[in-house]
Amino acid sequence: MTTSSSRLLERIQQLIATPSVSSVSPQFDQSNRPVIDLLANWLNDLGFAVQIEPLIEQPNKANLIATLGRGPGGLVLAGHTDTVPFNANRWRFDPFGGVIADERIYGLGSADMKSFLALAIEAAREFATHELSQPLVILATADEESSMHGAQALAAAGQPLGRHAVIGEPTELKPVRMHKGILMEAIRLEGRSGHSSNPA
Template sequence: MKKKNPSFLEMYSKLINVSSISSENPVFDQSNKKIIELLAEWLENIGFKINIQKIQKNKKKFNLIAKIGSGEGGLLLSGHSDTVNYNEKLWKSNPFELTIVNNKFYGLGAVDMKGFFACILDLMTKIEIKKIKKPIYLLVTADEETSMLGVKFFLKFSTISPDLIIVGEPTNLVPIVGHKGNITKKIITLGNSGHSSDSEKINSINLMHETIFYLLKIKKKIKDFVFQKKFKVPYSTMNFGYIKGGHSSNTICEFCELHIDIRLLPKFPYKIFNEIFNEYLLPIKKKWGGYIKIHNLHPPIPSYEISIKHEKIIKTIEKITKEKKTVVNYCSEASYLHKIAPTILLGPGSIKQAHQPNEFLELSYVKKTKKIIKKIIEFICFL
């Protein structure tokens, strides 16, 4: 006899209780094993067949692929198990306790994207399994917030070809059919340590200042390169997100580090960006040589745009959600998943709450999410 799953609220609470931070900094990076095991147990109780992938590149990280039903095609519901890091001082409540205030669920990952999993699991206990004519899959990935390692590992070995993929990112339950790509780079400038009175020595902060001058030229170039009016920010962007260097005012800085984030429109080829980036930085590289080092923080994430040939299924999702399709500035695993099936981002809550202190999901989204996903399941898997 199968074990009965906890209630929606209990499952949601337990998911929030489990910390599953992924970070480029190994000090903060964590395994997602516990959250994968929790989801696997609950899905198995419902009747799903479970496959847990151990990602060899990082033995602490796992994917979960669950399946119920048989046959070809079907629906793949997808999401990531990891969250970003947090600053406890900025939280009004414990990030790892589900707190309900004014009809809002607070907790780290509440909207991005543990709330989606809680909704799906609760919904699946109410689905009439006997009516399923095509399979329902649930994919839970690792490291979406950093390297996209999990989804890339999944695709390396996947043999499934669903009719539709829904990625449950927080979209206010509006269907998202395109987004920008992402490139993150680390720029390091080196100098000669010494006393501040020695003006002959190279100061890495001065060198970074000179480098930023050229980066700002690149920023303007990519902004003016191409426009797509359907995006809220209709051009490609560059953001200076992190800088660190130096020890004291009376010491010449020997090391400075800058992290930049680039968001390219779908119509901006990565190859062209690379050519612009290298061309504009060539003068300073020639001048300073080994004093400047540039690395990708993680492999570039491609932009995504659903093919026009899937217009029929998009229209159906618009009808179900009662919302018009749109595009967004952030990126997601749709960049990779669309290679095996038409992919739409659609999930509860607002992206404005993601990666923020006091992250929350509004209670009103729970019922709506289950209702919409149920209709999509019926459309794809019951017919």
Template sequence: MTAVPDLHTCFKTLIASPSISSLDPSQDQANDQLIQHLHHWLTDLGFRCEVKQVISSRGKQNLLASIVPPDSRGGLLLSGHTDTVPFDQQRWNSDPFTLTEKDGRWYGLGSCDMKGFFALIIAALQELPLTELKRPLYILATADEETTMNGAKAFAAERKIQPDYAIIGEPTGLRPVYMHKGHLAKGIRITGRSGHSSDPELGLNAIEIINLAISQLLKLREHLKQGYQESVFSVPYPTLNLGHIHGGDAANRICGCCELHLDLRPIPGIPLPDLEVLLRQYLMPITDQYPDSLEIFNLYPGSEAFKGDASSDWSQQVAALSGQQPEVVNYATEAPYLQQLGCQTLVLGPGHIAQAHQPDEYLEMQYLQPTVRLIKELIYNACLI
């Protein structure tokens, strides 16, 4: 009927299309090869495909494929990201860009996180009467989820479509996820004044100032713990971790510079801008006492927390189809951005997050047919009846 290849060939082709995202320009890669494959296959299946370059992404692209029946609206969005994290070749037992089958698993970079989801969507689409759709069906492939999430952010800002429902195919073990925490990574740099340790008055010790800043950060941590709660999480409050500190160069020198890196994980209801305001407020006594000595900077782009509705019709319908109750997770996804389209949003896909970002990443083959079947049922319920 079409020139679209079978599941194994699609899977193999996507794994063989490098699309690493990295904040390090020397490791960052384009995703155009993978986008071209999806464009070709989805066009052959009857979708209208649009490719758009993502601003601030070193030339990366988003792809939106659509079938919109006349006089219809709403429908379903199936979404995934095209990029992978970097890899350490020496820790892999096979070529990361070659699909390798062993012990009931398909190994390859992106096999579960999350190129494999696209191959499974293609397989499901080939078994559906797409000419009989009653409501819109959209397939979205985004750029740079692993770094900036700029692909999803840009697409959400355009408000190009208004689906009723969205599924983001991250590896959840085919369990519907309706809520997760956000993530914010900040650096604090104290610039003091170096000098000889024999006369402390000649310098301004950055280590001593960072110690004062840490005291304020611990007060912020307690404020977050006491003031914000979401009981469904295993850790039911926002967390603040002091993860890395470095300063000074010799015992007999007054430390002129000291840097602290911290990790904040907000629960839903605390937007990242509000969290940054709190951080600056708690550090204000330090900036008042030592003007121009304290700098706060981003280590890498943050991601918002996400909260859907576990009791919504969509959540309950997906729970019934998957045989799994809606749950929460601690990792971040593109869900809070795609939710801005106004759709009921869930995260659900094959494989487990424990395999993501690991050497010898794999997807268990036992997920293949159940995922194809579930995708077909989701499309049928959202778009065909």
């Protein structure tokens, strides 16, 4: 095993071992700050400018924006730091163990999506010593599995992050160029009520 793949596996296991369950139920909901702090340390070591942005609604949770290089445009590698609640009795291995068996890593967040964050950082290592013509941004958000407060905070801040993005959600290794989302709007109409038979 190469040094980089060994480091990658170790980091995936560290992320899996760091609980960050998000839930609309307060009894299961946890902070994602330990995961954010791990990522921030690794990215600082590579020379990224790291911003940790606590969520106003939940100060124990935060987004991370790490930038390598300067200027407009660039590429964003985006992922979320939280996982779903779980029932340990339904797991073959410890959900926080990061056990390697059958050529797979087993653990909460191994597929969705802590492994992607470790992969993005390991891939960025290749560019850390180069002058980039456009920035590389690694984005890690909070609460994707529950309230979406992390993404909402980013949208509210209105900070442009990059021209292109790769979102590391599991897709069975099939590239997906767009995905459904959600949009909610409120419309307020003013005037006099009427009916088509008597519009006056």
